[in-house]
Amino acid sequence: MPLREAMLYERLPGNRVRCNLCGRRCLIPEGGYGFCRVRKNQSGKLYSLNYAKACAAHADPIGKKPLVHFHPGALVMSIATVGCNFRCRFCDNWSISQETDIRGTYFPPETVVKAAREHECQGISYTYTEPTVFFEYAYDTAVLAHKQGLFNTFVTNGYMTPEAVRTIAPYLDAATVDFKGGGDPEFYKRFSSVPSVNPIYESLKEMKRQNIHVEVTNLIVPKIGDSMDGIVELATWIRENLGADTPFHLLRFHPDYKLNNISSTEIRTLEEAYEAATESGLNYVYLGNVPGHRYENTYCPECGERLIERYGFSIVKWRLTEDMKCPSCGKKIPIVGKFHKEGFSFPYSLL
Ligand code: SF4
Structure with missing residues (x-):
């Protein structure tokens, strides 16, 4: 090749x-x-060096990314190559993100798009490792995917340059941007080897300017990255720069890789963070990695009605009207695309 x-x-x-x-x-x-x-x-x-060398290819529910206000219920062909521009000591995909041998199965853009259609996916997700470091592969696939009527989504640490965002923007429909430790610069330096967090905020602002649908996550790491002041600061920045309707996911940490001596985040810490983010003015805050918790659901910010019930990555009950309004008070809920109620199979690997 x-x-x-x-x-x-x-x-x-x-x-x-x-x-x-x-x-x-x-x-x-x-x-x-x-x-x-x-x-x-x-x-x-x-x-x-990693162009079209896929180390993972799975048909996943879109809620796994997580994207919950974008084509809910859709299935996305999810691809990755080895490599990352971070060195997170807690990475749960470390065996591929930190791999030094550039291994993978030849899986060119045409094959990715064909596989997406064959497996009844509505879109493609560039995920698991950092898509910025397989940008050319993602770009070529995204162009082809759009021609075939599929959408494209990035799951990214957000450490992209504004030029990179502008280049992929015509083909990138949605992005999940993952923060860790509330965006604390010291946490990033110490645990991810990232010298400055500013590029993340700049790329988020560029995504907003380019009309890319954005959802933000934040991994709450007990003791070393669980400051409530940090949650409030990040939630406030999101509200002021991306808008109060931006979905904000607070994710439970599980011990992994080199940070395996820290326990999982306590549920009460996650709930406290949920309250702090909601009180900071965000309308759609979610908890992640806690299947069955009530804060996985979507509630109407106007009347409190439970609108979408979830269990993990699955939608259990859908109560919005056809035109995405609360059936109780009529408030329009900002959801991009349609609800894919056909359902989906469990995630499975293609490699
Ligand atoms: S600037 Fe380029 S070469 Fe350096 S880490 Fe980022 S993507 Fe890799």
């Missing part, structure tokens, strides 16, 4: 290159690799 030349980089004197895909903006000498380990400078040109 020929190597794919990278998008969004500059050639510099001395055969060096500058990658402008993510906030790191790596300066890479000839023969060198980017921080993500999957982009290499060969003779003054930057190449993507």
Whole structure:
């Protein structure tokens, strides 16, 4: 398979290159690799080493991303390659995100789109690892997917440059942007090796300008990343910059990878965070990784009516009207796309 030349980089004197895909903006000498380990400078040109090398391909319910205000009930073909621009010590996909061997099954864009249609998916999700570091693969697939009437979604740490957001924007319909530890810069430095969190906020603002549907998550890590002041600060930033109707998911932490000596987040901490985010003015706050909890549901912010009941990634009961209004008070609920009530099979792997 020929190597794919990278998008969004500059050639510099001395055969060096500058990658402008993510906030790191790596300066890479000839023969060198980017921080993500999957982009290499060969003779003054930057190449993507993981193009079309899928390490995961599953048909998933869209609620798993999580996206709950975008085509609820849809099934999405979910693909990933190895590599990441973060080094999170708690990553639950560490075996692929931190993999140094660029392994994978050849699964080109045409095959991804064909598989999505064959498995009755309504869209494609670029997920599990960071899609920014397999940008060219995601971009080519997304272009083809749109031609076939499928939507595209990113599950991302948000560490993209505004140029990267603008480039993919015509083909990117929705994004889940994942925060950790309430966005605390010290937490990011210490546990994810990220020098500055500013690029995340900049890319979120660019997504908003580009009319991409955005849902934000925040992983609450007990003791080291569970400050309620941090939750309030992040929720307030979301309300002021993305709007009060932006879904905000507070996720339960489970011990994994190098941070396996910390227990799971207490339910009462998650509930406290839920209350703090709601009181900060967000209309749609959710808890994640707590199947069966009442805060997985959607409630009408006007009258409190329970509108969508969920269990984990599944929709158990749908009570909105055809035109997405609360049946009790008539409030319009901001949901993009239609409700896919056909249901879905359990997630399964294609590789
Ligand atoms: S994607 Fe990010 S980490 Fe990878 S080479 Fe480009 S700037 Fe560096």
